[in-house]
Amino acid sequence: MISKKSSNCRLDPWDLRILSEIQQNARISKSELAKRVHLSASACSERLRVLEEEGIIEGFYARLSPALMGGITFVMVEVVLDRHRLENQRHFEAAIQEIPEILDCWAIGGRIDYLMRVASPSVSAYQSFMEKLLEAGLGIEQYFSLIVTKPVKSNSPIPSAVLA
Incomplete structure (x- = not known):
């Protein structure tokens, strides 16, 4: 079991089983989870609590169906x-935390600095969004838009072999 507030968390096989199960179904009852990972309900609940406290489990979310929600456009940007100074990066990163349309943002090594996933009701609304983002003084020199035409695989759980 991981130790409380450790900077280098070591996950044991039971922790890994718990993480694997809740990635598949976060709404699973604690008693059913305990059965699946072969622990008592109290031991399983305690491990789950520690995993949350340690920040290994960041939250529980509902996965929505964009196709059934009425035409949401996703754009990879x-x-x-x-400028590539640390203060410029910090300014950009802090600013995008406050923009709800930016669903994900990753710092990237290579020819680009960041890769973002943006949600928009339409392509024209996305273009207006980007114009406002450029006017916001975030230090964007260039951006390249890649319109997602269909999801092939997304929101996949992290495989157990990678967790270990």
């Missing part, structure tokens, strides 16, 4: 900043 490659961003290149005009």
Whole structure:
């Protein structure tokens, strides 16, 4: 079992089983989870609590169906900043935390600085969004838009072999 507030968490086989199960179904009852991972309900609940406290489990979310929600457009946006100083990166990263349309953002090594996943009701609304983002003074020199035409695989759980 992981130790409380450790900076280098070591997950044992029971922790890994718990994480694997809740990635598949976060709404699973604690008693059913305990059965599946072969622990008592109290031991399983305690492990789950510690995993949450340690920040290994960041939250529980509902996965929505964009197709059934009425035409949400997803755009992958490659961003290149005009300056590459640490303060410029921090400014950009802090600003995008407050923009709900930006669902994900990753710092990338290579020809681009960031890769973002943006949700928009339409392509024209996305273009207006990007114009406002450029006017916001975030230091964006260039951006490249990649319109998602269909999801092939998304929101996959992290495989047990990678967790171990």
